Amino acid sequence: MKPVLVALALLGASTCWAQASAPAASAHQAHTETVDDRVNELHAELKITPAEEEKWAKVADVMRNNAKTVDDLIQQRHDNAHTQTAxxxxxxWNEIAQANADGSKAMLDAFSALYADMPDAQKKVADAAFRPAQAHMK
Structure with missing residues (x-):
């Protein structure tokens, strides 16, 4: 089971570092595909019901918007790297970090609303999905 933290990691600095060195168009396309793949994987893993689709759509939108915001900031950084002052x-970097913080808060808000309406069995699936990968191996 892949942890949901992968979705949140899309906001993280590791993504920023990896994409900052990749060619802009292909990195953005790959990141978009990765986010869409993760949205679909997470939808299946959490067994989102038809009644939950509206709240799930908000979670998916936040994931996509967060990825786009960070991608755009990374692209700007890449484009200006040779002329930037210290x-x-x-x-x-501060703008990227702030986008990560804002995106994390938006994800928390959207997912909390979905989680609050999940039955206990589904919450257990979500809880397991959000645990770090190392916790799955114990």
């Missing part, structure tokens, strides 16, 4: 360089 302060501009630090500012670009």
């Amino acid at each position: 302060v501009e360089n630090l500012q670009s």
